[in-house]
Amino acid sequence: MSDTSLLSFVVVVGIFLSLNPSTLAIFSALLAGSLGKGHSKFERHGVAMSFLLILFALYVTLGAALIIALNALSGDALKNVALGIAAIGALWGLIDVKEYYWYGKHHDISIRLAKTLHHRTVKKNDPLSALLLGITTAYAALPSLGVPLLATSTIIALARPYNTNLMLVFGAILVLPLILIFILSMRGLKISSVMKWKEDSKGTFRLCMGLTTILVSWVILLILNGSLGVTS
């Protein structure tokens, strides 16, 4: 895997993982809350940009920290840890695939988290609140995005020499659908139609995320068994 193919791989994985129903739902609620409050275009820009920037920064920081932490391990330890991550990734992907068949069964977000989200999207809709909402969203999305992010970081960490800048691309791709939704909403797209689209397709989104996580785990295993070499 050359540097270009690694970059392409990160982009493709990012596209499939960016379709995260929970992030889409929270951002749509934030935009709807902003419209409901009667904010001006400038204020809506401020709220959305605060949210998007903090989310992007958190994804990149977390990913880069994981890459650096993995590279701090010795060669053999890194391989063994990567083996464990790949096993967890394959099982985690199956949980996401389960969501395609039985969405939302057996788990739900906590009432406290739901109240916090409601408070920051509808009641308090300002840039500072959006910034805090971004942090809460990253935390709320951790169950669905945590393992794929860890697996992708592992692939980047296994490349010689490793390149943390790839996380910038990955982070940008993860927030890309939200940026598109924001641009389209500023051009007159109804937030209700975004919510309906998300609601109708959330099972398929989770299937894409699950299969992508399984694929990333398989690529880690291919690197570890010597079938695939990675350079960046």
Add this chain to the structure above:
Amino acid sequence: MGTALIATSTDIILELSVRAIIGASIALVLLLVIGSAFRRNDKVKQLLFLLVVGIVLCASSVLFATALVHIRQGDTFVITGAHV
């Protein structure tokens, strides 16, 4: 006169991995495409999900085992067959 076909463990691992990945990917795509039509039926849904789990676990196990062998042993030579 006879010739022995000697392959490195890397060759075998590569072949096994490629077969596992290609086979599992084709089976998964077929299952998901065909299965999407029967998603409303609960029994079929359970069966489809079990098949998906089986395929993913089988392919992952093959890849996991080959990766473990590669990490633990490095490169070893294996006689894969012989023409006499």
